Amino acid sequence: MTLTILFAAGPDMWAEYERPLRDALAKVAPETRLVTEADPAEVDYVIYAPKSPLQDFTPYTRLKAVLNLWAGVETIVGNDTLKAPLVRMVDDEGLTRGMVEWVAGHVLRHHLGMDAHIVNPDHVWDHRPPPLAPERRVTILGLGALGSACAEALARFDFDLSGWSRSPKDLAGIACHAGPEGLMPALDGAEIVVMLLPNTPETENVLNAETISKLAPGAVVINPGRGPLIDDDALLAALDDGRLGHATLDVFRTEPLPAEHPFWAHPKVTVTPHIASETRVSTASQAIADNIARCEAGAPLVGRVDRDAGY
Known part of the structure; x- marks a missing residue:
């Protein structure tokens, strides 16, 4: 038939x-x-x-x-x-590969401190090398198909890697946490956080003032997942007072991101136009x-x- x-x-x-x-x-x-x-x-x-x-x-x-x-x-x-x-x-395969490449690129960018070298108008000669990957705590929120693929790619660099998901997962080289009780341990001391959760009532504003407080001082947030995962006001407040060092955001509550949105002009925010993975x-x-x-x-x-x- x-x-x-x-x-x-x-x-x-x-x-x-x-x-x-x-x-x-x-x-x-x-x-x-x-x-x-x-x-x-x-x-x-x-x-x-x-x-x-x-x-x-x-x-x-x-x-x-x-x-x-x-x-x-x-x-x-x-x-x-x-x-x-x-x-x-x-x-x-294209969707997964695109996400892995985008996430790995921005994690390495922030891990290596590349922004300070790319934009250096004062010609500062800072000879201090970045830490090696095993000395950098990275957490991935969301260990579905895309999150797991990104975690496995980052694990090859030997980052101090943690992940969090709704249900238990077992991934080599990754300290996996699950359920509501696992969120705070997964975030504790993280220097780079990658958001790859779906948008559900349970995940909305999962990154908020309380969860941000668990991160390492000056931590970086990378969000290629969904805009509503982040409390925008809490994020901006944490960037302004120095609790967070930077946010690289690919997804937003309103897209395209309105021209008047404070993310565009904030010196600690990188906006990419929903291109992490297509x-x-x-x-x-x-x-x-x-x-x-x-x-x-x-x-x-x-x-x-x-x-x-x-x-």
């Missing part, structure tokens, strides 16, 4: 994804019909993005899964009309096709969302 796959991620994305998706699907599920419009009762799979106009899934009575092109699903996870499995993008069309198309083939073979979907947990 021919599968009907509805691309509901919008016309702009369709122009990018049509050919790569058709090519990927032809390799693993040749009997498919990839369309942008269809009778809802005939649709087997929906390829989705958060800004999709499709919000009412009630007519999609044959639906087997909704496959999100991004890792974030906060705009759809609470949709009560969606009864089919929801899948987020976690098995995309879904790559070729690898994402293959991940979507592989998941459809997996589902058709009766195997579990990779990246299936726990609706109660929110990710």
